[in-house]
Amino acid sequence: MGKRYFCDYCDRSFQDNLHNRKKHLNGVQHLRAKRLWYDLFRDAAAILQEEQTKKPCRKFLQTGQCDFGSNCRFSHMTEQDLEKLSAQVQGEQRLKELQQEGVDVPPGTIEDWLEKRAKRLSAAQSNRYCWLGSVHGRAGCCWPPTAEEDPT
Known part of the structure; x- marks a missing residue:
């Protein structure tokens, strides 16, 4: 049996050849899984910047759910969520500034x-x-x- 390629993003394996790997790496499911993985590690400032540029999702605001989920091009955050995220970003920036000034900030x-x-x-x-x-x-x-x- 030949070599097999295991994709960590998709949790899937397949025969490893150029055609199959290229087809998989350009596939919608792989790209979606890869994006979800990297979204887990984004900082609050990047999320806030992206969410502020989006318009609110009408379907999500009316029903509380959206068929597109995380692939929706509209924002699923409420005003309160955006305010909390903004406060978190400001807190992180203040902490970063204090650390750059040399102020000893105790963790906890x-x-x-x-x-x-x-x-x-x-x-x-x-x-x-x-x-x-x-x-x-x-x-x-x-x-x-x-x-x-x-x-x-």
């Missing part, structure tokens, strides 16, 4: 910060109770028991 989200804050506050609260315990003549609650202390 608000959720990470809140989680760290909650841990810090709970640790401070437990330390406070240890300190209060030692004031009343008891050993600190965070200290391990010694051999001289009575466990009861």
